[in-house]
Amino acid sequence: xxxxxxxxxxxxxxxxxxxxxxxxxxxxxxxxxxxxxxxxxxxxxxxxxxxxxxxxxxxxxxxxxxxxxxxxxxxxxxxxxxxxxxxxxxxxxxxxxxxxxxxxxxxxxxxxxxxxxxxxxxxxxxxxxxxxxxxxxxxxxxxxxxxxxxxxxxxxxxxxxxxxxxxxxxxxxxxxxxxxxxxxxxxxxxxxxxxxxxxxxxxxxxxxxxxxxxxxxxxxxxxxxxxxxxxxxxxxxxxxxxxxxxxxxxxxxxxxxxxxxxxxx
Numbered sequence: 001x002x003x004x005x006x007x008x009x010x011x012x013x014x015x016x017x018x019x020x021x022x023x024x025x026x027x028x029x030x031x032x033x034x035x036x037x038x039x040x041x042x043x044x045x046x047x048x049x050x051x052x053x054x055x056x057x058x059x060x061x062x063x064x065x066x067x068x069x070x071x072x073x074x075x076x077x078x079x080x081x082x083x084x085x086x087x088x089x090x091x092x093x094x095x096x097x098x099x100x101x102x103x104x105x106x107x108x109x110x111x112x113x114x115x116x117x118x119x120x121x122x123x124x125x126x127x128x129x130x131x132x133x134x135x136x137x138x139x140x141x142x143x144x145x146x147x148x149x150x151x152x153x154x155x156x157x158x159x160x161x162x163x164x165x166x167x168x169x170x171x172x173x174x175x176x177x178x179x180x181x182x183x184x185x186x187x188x189x190x191x192x193x194x195x196x197x198x199x200x201x202x203x204x205x206x207x208x209x210x211x212x213x214x215x216x217x218x219x220x221x222x223x224x225x226x227x228x229x230x231x232x233x234x235x236x237x238x239x240x241x242x243x244x245x246x247x248x249x250x251x252x253x254x255x256x257x258x259x260x261x262x263x264x265x
């Protein structure tokens with residue numbers, strides 16, 4: 001019996017040391033939180049985004065006479081003011097594999113590598129040179145049709161999502177996706193980013209406040225996020241004290257039953 005008790009004690013101590021998830025690992029930006037004021041946000045986050053293949057643009061053209069600009073729109077004016085993701089996919093201007101968008105009447109316009117402001121100025125110049133006069137009070141507004149990202153792994157809601165705002169950080173994206181459960185590893189979140197020459201990736205520790213200085217803290221369109229699971233999930237051990245205690249009690253019952261059966265033989 002002493003032998004079984006010794007084995008049980010060893011197993012119990014091992015479970016307590018390896019199974020529970022430390023409380024600090026469940027918190028965001030906990031490490032170095034006292035130095036947040038000294039951490040500068042990466043300057044790259046505020047650089048204008050350069051358009052890439054597969055980005056979708058929303059282009060709004062207005063003048064004194066709305067009928068004059070209807071021919072440059074895919075569907076005419078949207079008077080409802082309500083725009084959804086499906087509508088933007090079909091009615092927006094997607095950048096093709098050659099970096100072009102196709103505007104009615106105007107035709108192909110190369111926009112890859114440019115900012116939305118630069119594209120707006122380019123279209124306005126082209127329209128004024130060929131179709132309008134300064135008296136038309138031409139107005140051209142170009143925007144990204146939301147920030148689209150894909151998130152997978154240990155997250156409340158996986159899939160491809162679109163957020164209609166100019167900037168989006170990874171904490172906002174995670175909150176928009178149902179948060180990371182206790183089984184997810186907040187210290188090992190991978191962000192994969194498409195660049196003109198291929199893909200780049202970086203692993204973020206979301207428990208460290210210094211993560212806000214990463215160029216991957218602010219997402220870019222078409223980023224892919226993967227939240228890795230904790231080892232405790234794959235082993236099936238308890239993730240907190242109560243689950244660990246339940247596991248230990250169950251294990252004790254199995255060992256005791258086994259001992260009594262062996263002793264009765």
